[in-house]
Amino acid sequence: MTSELNFLELFLKAGIVVQIVIVILLIFSIISWAIIIQRSRILTKAIKESARFEDRFWSGEDLNKLYEGLENRRDVLTGSEQIFYVGFKEFSRLKKSNPNAPEAILQGTSRAMNLSMNREIEYAEDRIPFLATVASISPYIGLFGTVWGIMHSFMALSGAKQATLQMVAPGIAEALIATAIGLFAAIPAVMAYNRLSLRMSKLEQNYSNFIDEFTTILHRQVFGKNHN
Incomplete structure (x- = not known):
């Protein structure tokens, strides 16, 4: 007789409540890994595209030509390209309607770019908070399954005349698997959440810096012409 039990045997021999707990935790783990892979790809792409566009932006290319090039594919713009497109479009519109109000032009342009940035950040961080939820509740769900099983x-x-460790050991082992699955779901989720949050902060800072730098350029344009 062997004392070794595989996961499937432990799961099948566990009570219905413990089985439900394990299934819930496995679903959490699968969803978490799907989010981790998807968001990691999206953030990697966003950071690379941001750097690529800013290299082009600072290459000395005429801003009007840059805007016209983006106009041709405005429906697929993301990240810094979208922020620049929205900002320059609003800047041009305000400059035509309020040519003698440079402060209003800059404020409106900055507001439009910040709204665009918020939409980009919201899209990039979509579902990431779910990882924090999984990280915080999975150990407790697993612990509930273990306590219930034990x-x-x-x-x-209660009806046995003589209780021995050998009689309760299999049941305890089946129950403890719930805690193990809870940790299996929680640990990758919390690690990924922290890493993705740091990358989100970096991306948001990149966008914010670009807005500040672009606004400085537009400031020189409107006030320079206004002073002349």
């Missing part, structure tokens, strides 16, 4: 194992001994 309690059920000891209650089954």
